[in-house]
Amino acid sequence: MSTASSGFKLSEWLFTTDHKRIGVLYLIGSVAAFAVAGIMALLIRLEQMSPGPTIVSDAYVGGDQYNVWLYFHGAAMILGFLIPGLTGFAANYLLPLMIGAKDVAFPRINALSVWLFWAGIVVALLTFVVPDKPDVMWTGYPPYSIKTGGNLALYVFTVHLIGFSSILASVNFLVTITYMRAPGIGWFQLNMFTWSCFTAFIIQLVFVPVLAAAVTLLLLDRYLGTHFYDPANGGDVLLYQNLFWFYSHPAVYVIFLPAMGIFYEIYATMAKNPIFNYKAAVYGMCGIVLISGEVWVHHLYYSGMPDWLRIGQMVTTLLISVPVGLMTISLFGTLYRGAITFNTPMYYGTAALYLLIIGGLTGIPLAITVLSVHLGETSFTHAHFHFIMGIFATFSVFAAVDFWFPKIAGRMLNEKQARLGFWFNFIGVNVTFWPLFIIGVQGMPRRYWDYSQFPPHFADYHKVATIGAFIVAIGMVLTISNWIISAIKGQRATDNPWGSRSLEWTHTATPPGPGNFPKDVVVEAGWTPYDYK
Amino acid sequence: MRKKSMKRVVSVMAMLGVGLPILWAHAGAQGAVPDPAASWNHLWHEVLVDLFVIGGVFLAAGLFWVYKYRATRPGQIGTAPKLTALAAIGFAVIPAFLFMADDFYLAAKGWTVWNEYRNVPRNALEVKVTGMMWNWTFEYDNGVVTTFDPDSKTGDGLVVPVGRAVVLRMTSTDVVHSFFLPEYRVKEDLMPGRVTYLWFQPKAAGETLATCAEFCGNRHSFMWTKVKAVPAAEFDTWMAGMKRQGA
Amino acid sequence: MIKSAVGHEQAHHWETSVAPMLVVAGVLFLVVFGFIGWFSYHSALMAIVSAGIGVPLLLAGIAKWTGEGLTHKPLVEGLSPMALSIFIVSEIFIFLSLFAAYWTMRLSAGADWPPVGTPKEFNLVLPLIMTVILVTSSLTYHVAEVKLEQNNLSGFRGWVFISILLGLLFLGCTVYEYQHLMHQKFTPSTNAYSTAFYSITGFHASHVLIGLGVFLAVLLAAMRGLTNKYLAFCAGLYWHFVDIVWFFVATQIYYW
Numbered sequence A: 001m002s003t004a005s006s007g008f009k010l011s012e013w014l015f016t017t018d019h020k021r022i023g024v025l026y027l028i029g030s031v032a033a034f035a036v037a038g039i040m041a042l043l044i045r046l047e048q049m050s051p052g053p054t055i056v057s058d059a060y061v062g063g064d065q066y067n068v069w070l071y072f073h074g075a076a077m078i079l080g081f082l083i084p085g086l087t088g089f090a091a092n093y094l095l096p097l098m099i100g101a102k103d104v105a106f107p108r109i110n111a112l113s114v115w116l117f118w119a120g121i122v123v124a125l126l127t128f129v130v131p132d133k134p135d136v137m138w139t140g141y142p143p144y145s146i147k148t149g150g151n152l153a154l155y156v157f158t159v160h161l162i163g164f165s166s167i168l169a170s171v172n173f174l175v176t177i178t179y180m181r182a183p184g185i186g187w188f189q190l191n192m193f194t195w196s197c198f199t200a201f202i203i204q205l206v207f208v209p210v211l212a213a214a215v216t217l218l219l220l221d222r223y224l225g226t227h228f229y230d231p232a233n234g235g236d237v238l239l240y241q242n243l244f245w246f247y248s249h250p251a252v253y254v255i256f257l258p259a260m261g262i263f264y265e266i267y268a269t270m271a272k273n274p275i276f277n278y279k280a281a282v283y284g285m286c287g288i289v290l291i292s293g294e295v296w297v298h299h300l301y302y303s304g305m306p307d308w309l310r311i312g313q314m315v316t317t318l319l320i321s322v323p324v325g326l327m328t329i330s331l332f333g334t335l336y337r338g339a340i341t342f343n344t345p346m347y348y349g350t351a352a353l354y355l356l357i358i359g360g361l362t363g364i365p366l367a368i369t370v371l372s373v374h375l376g377e378t379s380f381t382h383a384h385f386h387f388i389m390g391i392f393a394t395f396s397v398f399a400a401v402d403f404w405f406p407k408i409a410g411r412m413l414n415e416k417q418a419r420l421g422f423w424f425n426f427i428g429v430n431v432t433f434w435p436l437f438i439i440g441v442q443g444m445p446r447r448y449w450d451y452s453q454f455p456p457h458f459a460d461y462h463k464v465a466t467i468g469a470f471i472v473a474i475g476m477v478l479t480i481s482n483w484i485i486s487a488i489k490g491q492r493a494t495d496n497p498w499g500s501r502s503l504e505w506t507h508t509a510t511p512p513g514p515g516n517f518p519k520d521v522v523v524e525a526g527w528t529p530y531d532y533k
Numbered sequence B: 001m002r003k004k005s006m007k008r009v010v011s012v013m014a015m016l017g018v019g020l021p022i023l024w025a026h027a028g029a030q031g032a033v034p035d036p037a038a039s040w041n042h043l044w045h046e047v048l049v050d051l052f053v054i055g056g057v058f059l060a061a062g063l064f065w066v067y068k069y070r071a072t073r074p075g076q077i078g079t080a081p082k083l084t085a086l087a088a089i090g091f092a093v094i095p096a097f098l099f100m101a102d103d104f105y106l107a108a109k110g111w112t113v114w115n116e117y118r119n120v121p122r123n124a125l126e127v128k129v130t131g132m133m134w135n136w137t138f139e140y141d142n143g144v145v146t147t148f149d150p151d152s153k154t155g156d157g158l159v160v161p162v163g164r165a166v167v168l169r170m171t172s173t174d175v176v177h178s179f180f181l182p183e184y185r186v187k188e189d190l191m192p193g194r195v196t197y198l199w200f201q202p203k204a205a206g207e208t209l210a211t212c213a214e215f216c217g218n219r220h221s222f223m224w225t226k227v228k229a230v231p232a233a234e235f236d237t238w239m240a241g242m243k244r245q246g247a
Numbered sequence C: 001m002i003k004s005a006v007g008h009e010q011a012h013h014w015e016t017s018v019a020p021m022l023v024v025a026g027v028l029f030l031v032v033f034g035f036i037g038w039f040s041y042h043s044a045l046m047a048i049v050s051a052g053i054g055v056p057l058l059l060a061g062i063a064k065w066t067g068e069g070l071t072h073k074p075l076v077e078g079l080s081p082m083a084l085s086i087f088i089v090s091e092i093f094i095f096l097s098l099f100a101a102y103w104t105m106r107l108s109a110g111a112d113w114p115p116v117g118t119p120k121e122f123n124l125v126l127p128l129i130m131t132v133i134l135v136t137s138s139l140t141y142h143v144a145e146v147k148l149e150q151n152n153l154s155g156f157r158g159w160v161f162i163s164i165l166l167g168l169l170f171l172g173c174t175v176y177e178y179q180h181l182m183h184q185k186f187t188p189s190t191n192a193y194s195t196a197f198y199s200i201t202g203f204h205a206s207h208v209l210i211g212l213g214v215f216l217a218v219l220l221a222a223m224r225g226l227t228n229k230y231l232a233f234c235a236g237l238y239w240h241f242v243d244i245v246w247f248f249v250a251t252q253i254y255y256w
């Protein structure tokens, strides 16, 4: 009897403590956040299509309207979509299966995490109903965030709820991976995805509390009248920015690492090859954990930090290219002499080659202090992080859903529609974000809804970008609706449609039932998840 | 035997990786009249070339392999060679040192130009800039104050003489702003309770703009000002006129 | 086809628990909506209604959770001490961030410390007494654990009870001190020192409160004859952590 036919009981989903169902709950929440934040992106793009008011009411309230869209877009994409999509959905669904465990170490804490995340989404969505809509951007810099009429508390509580959810998840998974691997699975036999999550969770555990503290102090300053960020009373404006980026730079690796992990899995499976130089990549991930906490000043190059810090952290930031480069070599090398099957996950995988290089390498000029002094805070930065995060990492979530869809839903996706969606997405993002690189170098600042003071040709680039965004929108609708329709009436999947060697495909049913594995998993000596010989 | 030679290779690579780029970057760093914007452009082009080379190599390899190693029959498996321990270390250590070499090279180059950005020429004209929601004021050393109104486009904004470095001492009365001069390739934040600085070298007469680059609320996009570079003589008459008006 | 796990004796049904959702709903109403009602919209009604909904939900959730925790057998036993230790790493970073904020303000103030508005004679004896109280409570809890190991359940209950009393006494001192200081017009918004003082001691006190809540859960369960050595051990571990943090709070805030 497969679980798909055992009937749907709402209470079994809402109160579930099963990691697979919790994973799906994460997926639903994060895709919802993505859709709303994506619609905000479309509004942003429409507004920027021409200088002066385009869709905002007029020049005086225009800023208020636009800033709320942008606040929600940034905060929801990062906190509501990518982090929960990767370390929530993908990690939850896959890690216990990949290490041959029946569930995570603390199933009820896991359920607590997912509902805390959902509560965070609810609080974020309140943005659209309260009269004093928050407009503090996802960075929430004081003193603006303290002075604004917007509701700062919504921002802070969104961060608190989702942050606490992440901390609990980190504890849960670090313990699970360390203590619940099936007999025979050693550290260097783990899936790359498992390693990537392990390292990402270490980062979360250490750095999320710093963010939590930073925003808590905002709350105290705003509502209890303390003076942490108030220079007139002995506080320090830059303190917030330092605490915030001390978290938020490492946070990009919380996104980047699992995204890479997903592509490693897809590459190995589709090329039927072991990971090229596995250990180098694993040490690369550990290297990222070590360096990630010493580079935050690269977001403050033009913020009046002491010169020695700006120079010192330029060096550490550039050095990140060493571990990332090793991971990249492993990723690309996995293709070498492979036997590559092309399906939608591998389409995304191929696009990832290019996105990783463009998005990653454009971080390099931003990392050079003096270049950043011009390029930072312009749409060059936008294009950089949309390529690496808004596309590379976002595509990793789509690729993951497409790749593990048969396992999760027990049914196959409509491959044609998935591919069509891919092409719209891929072409659309290029049309959207390349123009932003160009006008960024020419000085287009961030968070501007009106740019009449700049040369008129900026408007042309913005128009192209807007068209691109709508191409992406078509692709997203195709992709997401495909998941929903195929989950209901797709063709039934076999246990291991891609011929993978990883435990979640070889040792359990599709979809897996309660308790995951029919028999306790024990692997033979020398087993690896990439053994295609 | 093998271990020893490995060690030697590594140490030579390390020396080259750290030493050469720094030497290279420092050679020919000395110019006559400092012009940060020109140095910026130069560095930017160099970095672009660097990135095109790295990106090109990786992309070419990746895309070529994707194309070349397509499966030709169902059930086919990959034939990747198993790495020997030495090869595995080599594939980690050699690229790591190459990347590091490039990083240190870029860092040294960036550092050199950065020094230019932070060393204000001695004869620089000093202007106090105050940012507030959502406007700028400029106070010259003789007490003359100017502003600019982006709505009506009236006011002089920042007026500077060609050929003399200008240093801005900046602070804010309310929230964080950032004074961004795209033409001069420089920006720096303004904060309440602190004074920050930046300097630039107006080389040719003409009108450019400065605009706020740190989010500061409703009218953030409107917080800009004209920056007018005028010949020195014209600057003096303008200044005299302003003084007469008692501005 | 691989047969699904149905029929396998370990798990033949989907595990569920309502506790997590109750707790989250409770937190959402009590903390988030309560706070926003009171502080953002200055509506006592909204705050009270939210708290009225949140508190019962939260309590029900916690009660259900501890009940289940003491009766269900986990997949792998004995992982909670390790998990709590990892969680404490996280906590350390929160406290470090608060201290970093304090140090930044303190060091940039230079000679102007303590800033104007700080009462001339700060009571330095009280924190000493509080230290003694907290250390004693750590010791008494340790005794409780020893009793538990000897399977002396009534001894365990007694010593846990004493530890709770000491914890309450500590909080009482805090309340007394706060009242006293507020009376001297030393409030959170007075100056940089008061900002740090109330935030850090308050944050620590909230940890004491949570620790007491855990002790209470342990005690209530023990009254019903239920104990779990891992739960008891974790409660103690957390308490010792809170105790150690106090040393830093006291030395940095009062005696530096």
Ligand code: HEA
Pocket: A139, A252, A253, A255, A256, A298, A299, A300, A301, A317, A318, A320, A321, A324, A325, A326, A328, A356, A357, A359, A360, A361, A363, A364, A366, A367, A368, A372, A375, A376, A377, A378, A381, A384, A385, A388, A389, A393, B054, B058, B098, B099, B100, B102, B103
């Ligand atoms: C997933 C998210 C993600 C990732 C992985 C990265 C990765 C990197 N980022 Fe990015 N970044 C963001 C998300 C991300 N970033 C976001 C969201 C912002 C804006 C935040 C805001 O202000 O709102 C931002 C902003 C940002 C800034 C600040 C710009 C500003 O002030 O406006 C800087 C500056 O240094 C920077 C640098 C880098 C660098 C050096 C990397 C490196 O990790 C990249 C490393 C990768 C490579 C280098 C390519 C692969 C390697 C090789 C092919 C080997 C050979 C290469 C060399 C030797 C160079 N990023």
Ligand code: HEA
Pocket: A034, A035, A037, A038, A039, A041, A042, A044, A045, A070, A071, A073, A074, A075, A077, A078, A081, A082, A137, A138, A139, A382, A386, A389, A390, A391, A394, A429, A432, A445, A446, A447, A448, A449, A465, A469, A472, A473, A476, A477, A480, A481
């Ligand atoms: C994961 C991160 C992520 C992702 C995926 C995106 C995706 C997109 N972003 Fe995002 N963006 C950020 C993270 C991200 N962004 C961040 C952090 C900022 C900075 C915020 C700040 O400054 O504070 C930013 C800022 C930002 C700006 C800058 C505005 C400004 O500074 O003034 C712009 C402008 O073009 C933009 C555009 C877009 C577009 C067009 C997309 C598109 O790719 C979006 C495509 C998605 C859709 C169009 C949704 C489609 C879905 C549906 C229509 C629903 C379908 C539903 C069913 C079928 C059920 N973004």
Ligand code: CUA
Pocket: B131, B132, B134, B176, B177, B178, B212, B213, B214, B215, B216, B217, B219, B220, B221, B223
């Ligand atoms: Cu001032 Cu933006």
Ligand SMILES: [Cu+2]
Pocket: A248, A249, A252, A296, A298, A299
């Ligand atoms: Cu960063």
